[in-house]
Amino acid sequence: MAKLKKLEDYRDEIDQCVKCGGCRAYCPAFGAEKHEGRVARGKIALADSLLKGDVDLEEKFLLDMSQCLLCGSCYAQCPNKVHTEDIVAATRREIADRKGLSTFGKGVGTILKNQGVMNLLAKGGGAFSKLLFKKIPDQSGLRLRFPAPFIAADRTLPPLTAKPFRERCSEVIPGDADKPTVLFFTGCGLNFMYPESGEALLKALKFIGVTVIIPKDQVCCGLPAVSAGAAKTVESLAEENLTVFQKNKYDYIVTACASCHSGLTQIYPGMGEEFDEYRDKVKDIFVFLVEQGFAEKLDELPKHKDRIKVTYHDPCHLRNHGITKEPRAILKALPQVEFIEMEDAGTCCGLGGTYSVYHYDTSKKIGAKKAEFIAASGADLVATDCPGCIMQLQDSINHADEKQRVVHILDLVAVVLPE
């Protein structure tokens, strides 16, 4: 049975924090709010106090624990490599265990009221057609990212597609016999919001003769539920996906969503040894494409005369796992692209799973900074590898009254490939 770790299982990890405070330089939530409770060091002190029984689940505790994007920026720079994102997620589960899942949401909700951020609530339902929202399964991370009454009125959202990606394609798309077979783990973002990016992926894989399996019964990876502290949801989603992974035959599982990649490679392996064999099978699509010599193939295409200036945003969940070169390699090889590196490409966009639902104001502040770097780069397009980032970056750019568009790298790849 898939089982997530408990907070007390992180005792040693918590003790690894030496309180140097280095995380203050990298935490996006701290950067926006400047309160020690927002930063990794503070959260670890709080988790430690909770384990020792020195603090109750009071409102401020819930607020601090909710104020984490789980982006892992702190981990990436921590001299002792403390996984604060895991500790915070485990603390959220602990809160849910002790008080019931809704308490976390409720506690946060009351605080939102106190902070006068009521504009965050209700009214924004217009962004989603209620009818279309019904298409999203109850357990999908998208529901956690946008629980209906919590959508901010001024948030830009992509329209939900009338026909999800997995309903658009057949379950197996055969390629060349001598080429590998991959299982495409689509994730909710590509399936419900950006189906064209999914189609773009199929086009790229077809171009190099790879056989693709797109199981219809795959479900949400569960990462947003990790963020929400909903242990049981994560565990049952993982079980369902495990069944899908077990009953198909393939060489690799590819993802085109940084969050899914993280869910499959970071969350699942800790849940039971039956997941272990899949950790190494999971590949981000650009890592896979680069390994298959795709960049060289793109390089052979004649360069366009007027190229579009494109910059790249590193999704946290790829950057943390060292995947930074491959998406850039593909972008640089594209004939229509003039690649520009922006300042601080690796800082979080501010979405953070359920974070931007509860803390849209802070999320906007973090996004505003990102929008500044994007504008300063002089790029016309921002390309990235995560539907969540795409949505958040576009929202931030719109709020900043800038004109850049955000796309999935796959969208840029698809247009230069033959039909």
Add this chain to the structure above:
Amino acid sequence: MFDKSIVTSLQQISGKEQVLTDKADLICYSYDATQKQYLPDVVVHPGSVEEISQVMKLANEKKIPVFPRGAGTGFTGGSVPTAGGIVLGLTRLDKILEIDEENLVATIEPGVVTEDFQKAVEKVDLFYPPDPASLKVSTMGGNVAECAGGPRCVKYGVTKDYIIGLEIVTPTGDIIKTGGPTMKGVVGYDLTKLICGSEGTLAVITKIIVKLLPKPEAKKTMLVLFDSIDGAAQAVSVIVKGKIIPTTLEFLDARTLDCIRQATDLDVPDAAQAVLLIEVDGEREFLDKQVARIAEIVQPLGIVEIRVAETPEESEALWEIRRSISASLRQINPDKFNEDICVPRSKVPDMIRKIERIADKYQIPIVNYGHAGDGNIHVNIMVDEKVPGDHEKAEKAVVEVFEGALELGGTMSGEHGVGIMKAPFLDMELSANVIDYMKTIKRALDPNNILNPGKIFPSD
């Protein structure tokens, strides 16, 4: 008992949302990098010098301890609220008020982060050299209060060498100015220098006037690997004797290198028993010559390898070895006693040998690295607090390390300060009448002993 009316008064001074009393909030302001924890009764983040003055007047009247705090990155407990009371957070005062390019002077508020300040002055080709390891997060107020150092201090000196004026709030709540923006000034006592390094016990710093230098045109990094610690130590002497003062002269001893070999895949040949990381800065054409000259004069000292960085990326790669230490040390043991003794630079080899003897005597690993160029050695006594007896052994070793440093004409602390961690040992280094002299100053300025009490001086 803490008088609850204080909270109301603080709310009136700084506004309700700037006053924190929830347990979760208090926990977040209860520690620093010493990992010692003391809960305050209340945390306040004032927004102006006037508010700070009012807080101090209130605290002085009610005799409530006040603990000024920047980023809370100190290694000796300078900011921890050891006696409850008020944590006075200064991070809202975070403006760079002026960078005066004509006079090479800047005026800043205490909450400005050190690196942010350095980046701001470097944008106009100016330079603020002190570079404590925590510079990405530490505040300038904290740097001044602790007189922070850093690798570049070999050539450029420490924080106090750059602070020429301050605005401070006294423990009784008066707002006064010390020094000023001039390069010279000898009217009256040099209170600016007194406050620098006073560890927040004499005043709350609210404004800082900083002297700046022109930014060096370029720098060059080299890594020299020696077959013995003696070679490395002698190299420091001969380089300085050769009239070259590098910006940085960091050394790593054999045990440190062992840790790095175990914990990382960095290229550290087994033959290397000590390493010097050397950086020179100045005019570009001058640097190649300096590096060549250094390579020449260290040649007879048992060189395993010399690596010279030709690009900024290569330079970063050389620094990687130095930066990997902290995480690597944990391979040996989970807990460390982190001391920062300083001896005359010619005595570094003697000191290292003394430390090796102490490590052997107590059978605990002691790992040394640090700023060889100014004799400042970071002595890391690695223990496992869960092993019975380890803690006591380490405590005894610490005392012997201090004794060793003092015998060689050194000091117990080159950078970190006294705080609560070294207070019990103060009389090892300072004579009774010196301590008395200092305490007389403290008593005169802070008659009710409310400002950062319990720091520097052992409690009577």
